Amino acid sequence: MLILANVRERWSGFLGAFVAVLVGVALITTTLVIHDSARAKVQPRYEGTAALALPKQAVDADGSPEDRMPWSRSEAEPLVSGLAKVPGVAHAVVDRSFYAQAVKGGRPVTDEGAEEAGHGFASARMAPYRLVSGHAPAAADEVVVDRDLGAAVGSELTVNITKGREQFRVVGTVDGPGYYFSEKFAAGQQPGVSNIALIPAKGADTAAIASGAKKIIGDNGSVVSGDGRSELQPEYIEHKRFLGVQLISAMALLGLFTTVFVVASMLVLSTGMRRREIGLLRTIGASPKQIRRMILGEAAVVGLAGSIAGCLAGVAATPMLLSLLKGLDVTPPDMEITVAAWPLLTGSLVGIGVSVIGAWSAGRKAAKVAPIEALLDSRSANKGMGRGRWIAGLSVLGLGVVLAIGTATSTADNRINMAIFATMTLIVAAALLTPAFVGPVGRFLTAPFQRGGKAAPVLIRAELVANPRRAASLVAPVIAAVGFAVLLSGMVSTMRVAYPAGEALKVAGQTIVTPDGTPGNTDEVVADNPVGKAALPTRAFVETKHGKNAENAENSENAGKSTVLDVLGSRDAKWNKQGEAVLGEKMAADLGLKQGQEVPVRFADGATVTLRVSQVLPDDPARGDFVVARDLVRAHDPAALTDDIFVPGGAKASAAAPGVALHDAAQYALADYNTDAKLTESLAMMLIVIAVGYSVIAVANSMAMAAHGRRRDFGVMKSAGGTVRQLLFTSAGETALVIVIGAALGVLVTLPPLAGMAAGLSEATSSDVGLHLNAGVVVAAIIGTLVAALLAGAAVTSKTLKRQAV
Numbered sequence: 001m002l003i004l005a006n007v008r009e010r011w012s013g014f015l016g017a018f019v020a021v022l023v024g025v026a027l028i029t030t031t032l033v034i035h036d037s038a039r040a041k042v043q044p045r046y047e048g049t050a051a052l053a054l055p056k057q058a059v060d061a062d063g064s065p066e067d068r069m070p071w072s073r074s075e076a077e078p079l080v081s082g083l084a085k086v087p088g089v090a091h092a093v094v095d096r097s098f099y100a101q102a103v104k105g106g107r108p109v110t111d112e113g114a115e116e117a118g119h120g121f122a123s124a125r126m127a128p129y130r131l132v133s134g135h136a137p138a139a140a141d142e143v144v145v146d147r148d149l150g151a152a153v154g155s156e157l158t159v160n161i162t163k164g165r166e167q168f169r170v171v172g173t174v175d176g177p178g179y180y181f182s183e184k185f186a187a188g189q190q191p192g193v194s195n196i197a198l199i200p201a202k203g204a205d206t207a208a209i210a211s212g213a214k215k216i217i218g219d220n221g222s223v224v225s226g227d228g229r230s231e232l233q234p235e236y237i238e239h240k241r242f243l244g245v246q247l248i249s250a251m252a253l254l255g256l257f258t259t260v261f262v263v264a265s266m267l268v269l270s271t272g273m274r275r276r277e278i279g280l281l282r283t284i285g286a287s288p289k290q291i292r293r294m295i296l297g298e299a300a301v302v303g304l305a306g307s308i309a310g311c312l313a314g315v316a317a318t319p320m321l322l323s324l325l326k327g328l329d330v331t332p333p334d335m336e337i338t339v340a341a342w343p344l345l346t347g348s349l350v351g352i353g354v355s356v357i358g359a360w361s362a363g364r365k366a367a368k369v370a371p372i373e374a375l376l377d378s379r380s381a382n383k384g385m386g387r388g389r390w391i392a393g394l395s396v397l398g399l400g401v402v403l404a405i406g407t408a409t410s411t412a413d414n415r416i417n418m419a420i421f422a423t424m425t426l427i428v429a430a431a432l433l434t435p436a437f438v439g440p441v442g443r444f445l446t447a448p449f450q451r452g453g454k455a456a457p458v459l460i461r462a463e464l465v466a467n468p469r470r471a472a473s474l475v476a477p478v479i480a481a482v483g484f485a486v487l488l489s490g491m492v493s494t495m496r497v498a499y500p501a502g503e504a505l506k507v508a509g510q511t512i513v514t515p516d517g518t519p520g521n522t523d524e525v526v527a528d529n530p531v532g533k534a535a536l537p538t539r540a541f542v543e544t545k546h547g548k549n550a551e552n553a554e555n556s557e558n559a560g561k562s563t564v565l566d567v568l569g570s571r572d573a574k575w576n577k578q579g580e581a582v583l584g585e586k587m588a589a590d591l592g593l594k595q596g597q598e599v600p601v602r603f604a605d606g607a608t609v610t611l612r613v614s615q616v617l618p619d620d621p622a623r624g625d626f627v628v629a630r631d632l633v634r635a636h637d638p639a640a641l642t643d644d645i646f647v648p649g650g651a652k653a654s655a656a657a658p659g660v661a662l663h664d665a666a667q668y669a670l671a672d673y674n675t676d677a678k679l680t681e682s683l684a685m686m687l688i689v690i691a692v693g694y695s696v697i698a699v700a701n702s703m704a705m706a707a708h709g710r711r712r713d714f715g716v717m718k719s720a721g722g723t724v725r726q727l728l729f730t731s732a733g734e735t736a737l738v739i740v741i742g743a744a745l746g747v748l749v750t751l752p753p754l755a756g757m758a759a760g761l762s763e764a765t766s767s768d769v770g771l772h773l774n775a776g777v778v779v780a781a782i783i784g785t786l787v788a789a790l791l792a793g794a795a796v797t798s799k800t801l802k803r804q805a806v
Contacts, residue, residue, distance in 0.1 A: 024259025025310025025351040031252040032343030040230040050200040051225040058564040061590040070192030072606025086212035088204030098189040098639040100179040115519040120186030134172025144172040144180040164524025191605035244330040262698040264358035303355025307348040393432030400425035407756030426749035434472035477698035478742025484691035485781035486750040489774035511653040513645035518659035520641025528654040532647035536569035568624035569633030580614040587625040603636030
C-alpha cells in the first residue's frame with residue numbers, strides 16, 4: 001500500500017519512466033505481432049489437398065535444414081502408385097513447378113511468381129481450380145491459362161519458358177493463376193519430383209490419409225498435413241517474408257536496446273533526485289533493504305502500468321506498421337494481422353523486467369544514503385565517479401573499440417550488424433563515463449560567457465560542475481538519439497558510394513545482359529549472346545564422409561543427411577569440362593574434399609553424377625564456389641534460368657529477346673545496387689525515426705523531470721530577484737548545453753564503427769571508400785532533440801513559476 005501511495009503522490013516523478021516503458025513496449029509488441037502474423041501460411045494452390053508427400057531434407061554446410069532432394073522419376077513412380085491406393089485418396093498428383101510467363105505486345109506479362117508459374121494440368125486439382133472453358137491440354141503445344149489473362153480458347157499465346165519463346169494454343173481456362181501444360185511436357189521441364197499431393201475423396205478422413213501416406217513413404221521422405229503444408233512456399237514470397245522479418249527484427253532489437261537504455265537512465269535520474277526523501281526515511285528507521293524493496297516495488301508498478309498501456313498502444317499501431325511494410329513490398333500477399341498472446345506477454349515482461357532491473361541498479365546506490373542526507377541538498381552527494389562505474393565504463397569502452405575494429409574485418413553479411421552492436425556498446429560506455437568530463441566540458445563551453453557579468457552562465461556552469469550525475473542522466477538519451485541517426489544514415493550514405501563503385505570496377509569494359517521483367521535469362525537470350533560468362537545456377541546435393549558438415553552431423557539428427565549447395569554451370573573454357581568440378585577453398589574445406597578426389601553429386605532431376613575435383617582455387621565470388629560444365633547443369637535441371645551475362649568489350653551484346661536489358665559497367669552497378677537500395681534506405685529511415693523519436697520523447701521527459709525537481713531552486717532564485725524571463729533563459733541555456741554535449745558524444749561514439757565499416761568496404765570492393773555522413777539527417781536529429789528538450793523544460797519551468805507566484 002505504501003508503494004501505491006508513493007506512486008500516486010509522486011506520479012509526476014514517475015511519469016517519464018511510465019511514458020518510456022509505454023513507448024518501448026508498444027514498439028516491441030507491434031513488431032512481435034507483425035512477426036507472428038508473417039509466419040508461413042498454406043498457399044491457396046494447396047488448399048484442396050489432404051497431405052503432401054515430400055522427399056528427404058538436406059542440410060547446408062553448417063548443418064541447418066534446407067532444401068529437399070527431389071526423387072528421380074524411377075524413385076517416384078512406386079510411391080505415386082502406392083499413395084494413390086491409400087484409403088480416402090481420390091488422386092495422387094505429382095506437382096511440378098517451372099518457369100512460364102506469357103509475352104504480350106513484345107513484353108513479358110508482369111508476374112512475381114513467374115519462376116514457378118508453370119505446372120502439369122493435374123496440379124490444378126490441388127486448389128482446386130475449376131476448368132471454366134475448353135478442355136485439358138493433351139499435346140505438347142497446348143496450354144490452359146488463368147481466365148484473367150484474357151487469352152481466348154483457340155487463340156495462340158507466346159509463352160516464355162526456359163528455352164525461350166514458344167507458341168502454344170490455348171485449349172482451356174481456369175479460375176486460378178498459373179500455366180497448365182500436359183503432364184508429359186511438365187515432366188520434361190522438371191524431371192525431378194519434389195512433391196506428391198494427395199487429394200481426398202469427398203468426406204474422407206484427412207488424418208487417416210496422412211497416416212496411411214506415412215506408411216507408404218517410410219524412410220524415403222516425410223508427409224505433412226494441416227498447417228504443415230505451409231512448408232511449400234513460392235520463392236518470391238519466401239524472399240519477401242525474409243526481408244520483412246529482417247526489418248522488424250532490427251526494429252525490435254533497436255526498440256529493446258533503446259527501452260533498456262532510456263528507462264534505466266530515467267530511473268537513475270528519478271531516484272537520484274529523491275536523495276533527501278530517502279535520507280528522511282533512513283532517519284525514521286527505514287533499513288537499506290526496505291529502501292530497495294520500496295524502489296523496486298514502485299518500478300514494478302510503473303512498469304506494469306506502462307506495459308499494459310504499451311500493449312494496447314502496440315496493438316492499435318500494428319495496422320499502420322503493416323501498411324508501411326506493404327508499401328515497401330516486404331510482406332507476403334494477403335497478410336492479415338492476428339494477435340496472439342505471446343507478443344503481449346513478451347512485451348509486458350520486457351517492460352516490467354527493464355523497469356525492475358533499472359530500479360535495482362539505481363536502488364543499490366540509493367539504499368546507501370545516510371540519514372544525515374535528509375538535511376542536505378538532494379543533489380549534493382556522490383558528485384564524482386565511483387570505482388564501479390569507472391570499471392564498468394572503461395570495460396564497455398574497450399569492448400566497443402574491439403567491436404569497431406571487428407567491423408572492418410568482418411564479412412559483408414555481418415558488417416552492418418557488427419557496426420550496430422559496436423555503436424550500442426559505445427553509447428553505453430559514453431553514458432557511463434559522462435560524469436567524468438561533463439564538468440570540465442561545461443567549464444570550457446561556459447568560459448567565454450563568464451566575463452559578461454550575467455548570472456545565467458555562472459548558474460549553468462555551477463549546476464553542471466556540482467551535479468555531473470544528473471547532467472549525465474540528461475545527456476544519455478541525447479547520445480542515443482544522435483548516435484543512431486549518425487550511424488544509420490552514415491551507413492546508407494557510405495554504402496551508396498562504395499557498392500556501385502566496387503561493382504563497376506569489377507565489370508569495367510563489359511556489357512551486361514540482365515533480365516528485365518523476368519526472373520532470369522532464357523536459353524534463347526544465351527544463344528543470342530554466345531560470348532561472355534553465362535552462369536547457370538542450380539541447387540545440388542552431395543554426401544561426403546569427411547568435412548565440417550560431416551563432423552557436425554555425427555551424433556546428431558543430421559547424421560547421414562546430404563549437404564545442399566549452389567552449383568554453377570559455366571561455359572568458360574577453363575571450367576566447362578565434362579566430369580570435372582572446380583571448388584573454392586572454403587567449399588572444399590566444408591565438404592572435406594581435395595584436388596583429385598571424386599564426389600557424387602545429386603542434381604535436381606534426382607540423378608547422381610560422380611565428378612572429379614580438378615582444382616581447388618582461392619575463393620572468388622565471380623567464379624563460384626562449385627563450378628561444373630554448363631551442359632551438365634542443363635541436362636539435369638531443364639528449368640534453371642541463367643544469371644546475368646557478362647559480354648566482353650570486344651563482342652556485341654544482343655537484347656533481341658523480350659525481357660532483356662543491356663547495361664554498361666556503371667549502369668549495371670547502379671541498377672544492381674538500386675535493387676536493394678530502396679529497401680535499405682527505407683529500413684534505415686524507419687529505424688532512425690524509431691530511435692530518434694523514442695530518444696526525443698525520453699529527452700523531453702528527462703528535461704521535464706529535471707525542471708520539476710528544481711522547483712525549490714527556482715523559488716530561491718526568484719526570491720533573490722530573478723525574473724521569470726531570466727529563469728527561463730537559465731533553464732534553456734542549461735538544456736542547450738546538455739544537448740550540445742550529448743550530440744557531440746553521439747557523433748564521436750559513432751565515428752569508429754563507421755570508419756571500420758568504410759575500411760571493410762574499401763577492402764571488399766577494391767576501391768577507395770571514405771566515411772560519408774548524411775548532414776541533413778544528423779542536423780535534423782540534433783535540432784529535433786534540442787527543440788523537444790527546450791519546449792519540455794520551458795513548459796514545466798513556466799508552470800512551476802506560475803504556481804509559485806500564486
